[in-house]
Amino acid sequence: MSSAGTKLGKQDCAAPQTKLRALLVEDNALDAALVLRALNKDGFEVAANIVQDEAEFTRSLRAHPPEVVLADYNLPMWKGMDALKVLRAEALDIPMILVSGALGDVTAVECIRQGATDYVLKDGLARLPEVVRRALREKQERSLRHQIEQDLALKVDELARSNADLEQFAYVASHDLQEPLRMVTAYTQLLAERYRGKLDESADKFIGYASEGAQRMQVLIQDLLAFSRVGRQETSSASVDCNDVLKEVLQSLAAAIAESGAVVTHSELPAVWADRTQVAQLLQNLIGNGIKFRGPEPPAISVLAEKADERWQFSVSDNGIGIAPEYAENIFIVFQRLHARTEYPGNGIGLAICKKIVERNGGKIWAESQPGSGSTFKFTLPGHGPEERIVAQ
Amino acid sequence: MNTAEVEILLVDDSPEDVALTLHALRGENLSNRVFVAHDGEEALEFLFCTGPHAERSFDPPPKLVLLDLKLPKIDGLQVLKQLKGDARTRTIPVVLLTSSREERDRIVGYELGVNSYLQKPVDFDEFRKTVKLLGLYWLVTNQPPVINVKSHLAGQR
Amino acid sequence: MMHLLLELLVVDDNPADVALISEALAGTKYHSKVTSVGDGVEALAFLYRRDKFVHAVRPDLVILDLNLPKRDGLAVLAAMKAGPDLRLIPVVIFSTSQLRKDIMRSYEMGANCYVTKPGNLNGFFSAIKSIEEFWFGFVNLPQKESNG
Numbered sequence: 001m002s003s004a005g006t007k008l009g010k011q012d013c014a015a016p017q018t019k020l021r022a023l024l025v026e027d028n029a030l031d032a033a034l035v036l037r038a039l040n041k042d043g044f045e046v047a048a049n050i051v052q053d054e055a056e057f058t059r060s061l062r063a064h065p066p067e068v069v070l071a072d073y074n075l076p077m078w079k080g081m082d083a084l085k086v087l088r089a090e091a092l093d094i095p096m097i098l099v100s101g102a103l104g105d106v107t108a109v110e111c112i113r114q115g116a117t118d119y120v121l122k123d124g125l126a127r128l129p130e131v132v133r134r135a136l137r138e139k140q141e142r143s144l145r146h147q148i149e150q151d152l153a154l155k156v157d158e159l160a161r162s163n164a165d166l167e168q169f170a171y172v173a174s175h176d177l178q179e180p181l182r183m184v185t186a187y188t189q190l191l192a193e194r195y196r197g198k199l200d201e202s203a204d205k206f207i208g209y210a211s212e213g214a215q216r217m218q219v220l221i222q223d224l225l226a227f228s229r230v231g232r233q234e235t236s237s238a239s240v241d242c243n244d245v246l247k248e249v250l251q252s253l254a255a256a257i258a259e260s261g262a263v264v265t266h267s268e269l270p271a272v273w274a275d276r277t278q279v280a281q282l283l284q285n286l287i288g289n290g291i292k293f294r295g296p297e298p299p300a301i302s303v304l305a306e307k308a309d310e311r312w313q314f315s316v317s318d319n320g321i322g323i324a325p326e327y328a329e330n331i332f333i334v335f336q337r338l339h340a341r342t343e344y345p346g347n348g349i350g351l352a353i354c355k356k357i358v359e360r361n362g363g364k365i366w367a368e369s370q371p372g373s374g375s376t377f378k379f380t381l382p383g384h385g386p387e388e389r390i391v392a393q
Numbered sequence: 394m395n396t397a398e399v400e401i402l403l404v405d406d407s408p409e410d411v412a413l414t415l416h417a418l419r420g421e422n423l424s425n426r427v428f429v430a431h432d433g434e435e436a437l438e439f440l441f442c443t444g445p446h447a448e449r450s451f452d453p454p455p456k457l458v459l460l461d462l463k464l465p466k467i468d469g470l471q472v473l474k475q476l477k478g479d480a481r482t483r484t485i486p487v488v489l490l491t492s493s494r495e496e497r498d499r500i501v502g503y504e505l506g507v508n509s510y511l512q513k514p515v516d517f518d519e520f521r522k523t524v525k526l527l528g529l530y531w532l533v534t535n536q537p538p539v540i541n542v543k544s545h546l547a548g549q550r
Numbered sequence: 551m552m553h554l555l556l557e558l559l560v561v562d563d564n565p566a567d568v569a570l571i572s573e574a575l576a577g578t579k580y581h582s583k584v585t586s587v588g589d590g591v592e593a594l595a596f597l598y599r600r601d602k603f604v605h606a607v608r609p610d611l612v613i614l615d616l617n618l619p620k621r622d623g624l625a626v627l628a629a630m631k632a633g634p635d636l637r638l639i640p641v642v643i644f645s646t647s648q649l650r651k652d653i654m655r656s657y658e659m660g661a662n663c664y665v666t667k668p669g670n671l672n673g674f675f676s677a678i679k680s681i682e683e684f685w686f687g688f689v690n691l692p693q694k695e696s697n698g
């Protein structure tokens with residue numbers, strides 16, 4: 001029968017006392033005593049329960065959870081290895097050390113493979129304390145690592161949720177703001193047209209400022225919406241013919257191209273694996289910028305592509321005002337502008353949208369430029385999707 | 394022509410009227426996206442993707458059907474009835490553009506669900522103006538039932 | 551043959567938009583009389599000539615917004631298409647919504663066309679003027695009812 005909480009007297013010990021709660025699966029009183037003595041000699045103050053079958057084992061496990069299980073391999077009513085099954089069923093990570101008579105190497109390795117922490121022969125009990133110490137140490141490291149992983153997972157979760165909230169907010173805010181803004185824009189414009197010259201000069205000026213402000217707000221809200229939409233909508237990737245997309249983009253920019261006398265040239269563009277609408281937006285923003293930030297000459301913009309391993313690297317180059325190298329990274333930050341509103345229009349979202357699009361589609365974007373000598377924006381996109389790699393092009 | 398890019402289906406058996414209509418649409422840069430059917434049967438084959446048009450798909454649909462009433466094989470009202478009676482084609486904007494002056498035709502047309510009914514002006518210039526306005530109204534002012542035709546095309550590639 | 555006076559019913563809960571519509575139509579060569587109602591219930595009362603609208607005139611064209619209080623635009627459209635007298639009246643949906651489902655539902659329920667409210671003044675005026683010009687200047691409207 002089991003004896004609860006058998007505590008043996010302290011023996012002479014070399015090492016300082018370490019408290020240890022152990023659960024022994026052993027039917028032989030002498031063997032049990034020998035095990036406990038070996039531990040005591042090496043500085044363990046053991047509080048041990050001794051059990052012989054599965055029912056007692058499970059009861060003791062639940063009532064007094066041990067730090068280590070020491071099990072005899074071969075018992076008349078139960079196999080020591082079956083203790084492992086119970087530990088697993090109770091979802092307990094407690095080291096189990098087999099204490100056994102002769103155990104062939106093959107069997108020993110098999111036991112460890114099945115989950116036993118270690119094994120010690122009954123005529124080699126001097127090893128036992130060290131084995132127990134190592135098992136406890138490893139358990140501690142495991143627990144620590146597990147805790148760290150859990151904390152990390154929680155933080156990642158929080159961050160993802162916070163990001164989602166922000167994007168949701170940006171979307172809702174910009175969406176809901178559009179309606180009242182539409183009213184302000186329409187009516188300030190109407191006021192400007194209807195009453196120009198009919199009130200005093202100050203009135204014209206004031207209405208002008210209000211009107212301008214409203215229109216700028218409209219563009220800003222639309223850009224914010226576009227920016228938040230890139231994050232919200234499902235990116236549906238497919239094989240996209242960039243020549244086709246470029247043609248559409250140039251059509252949308254037709255007015256700006258005509259007005260600035262811009263010339264846009266391009267090499268034969270490849271097919272990429274990306275979201276078509278987003279690629280169109282990307283090209284439209286980059287080429288649009290080339291037209292917008294022009295120098296004294298009419299804009300000359302070129303769109304080129306070259307293969308870089310499994311990806312395509314695009315370059316959109318212009319002959320515009322250029323960017324100082326120290327700002328080359330800043331420009332991709334949302335709302336970051338380098339010029340006064342009176343010099344060049346825009347609110348600094350275009351490139352942030354480009355960056356978001358490129359990264360969402362699995363690529364990178366960067367700028368190479370010098371003030372006064374134009375800019376080149378380079379970005380990469382995958383050439384094909386995951387399955388297509390197998391099919392020959 | 395790639396029938397996926399058709400934006401206007403013109404159903405008319407009069408060669409002169411067809412020529413005049415295409416000329417008027419060309420002024421608005423719309424004439425290369427027009428498919429001409431010369432009788433009611435061909436119009437239905439086109440819209441229901443059967444016969445010679447079996448490889449055409451319902452999506453994207455044309456943004457406008459300009460339909461005459463007096464047509465060989467199957468007349469305009471019959472075509473209209475079938476279009477508006479089928480869920481796959483019911484939302485396609487249909488405009489009856491006809492030389493008929495019968496009040497009855499107009500009422501029946503609207504009862505069958507035609508989106509609008511216009512009489513073909515006899516005067517050359519008026520005809521051109523009418524077609525031009527039709528093209529602009531239904532392709533520019535109006536929002537047709539399918540939004541981004543090109544994204545559908547991209548998915549099909 | 552054109553009416554001397556064309557009746558236009560505008561169903562929109564935003565008085566600012568109704569005012570803009572009237573502004574856009576003032577001074578065109580078509581003589582439209584604009585009546586406006588602010589929600590779906592009033593719209594149907596007007597169309598069925600009930601209560602305070604017992605002397606209302608049947609409109610030649612309805613410009614219908616979708617987002618309305620009490621009963622929304624699609625409900626008004628459905629009611630119009632269910633009634634034998636009202637279902638032939640052309641309906642132009644005029645809404646800020648660009649949602650695919652709003653556009654599709656409108657067409658499915660029998661709207662004649664769908665025009666998105668432009669965000670800028672010129673676009674707005676231009677859209678309303680196009681609507682008026684097309685429906686009152688070129689289209690043969692279904693009913694010729696003696697008004698007045």
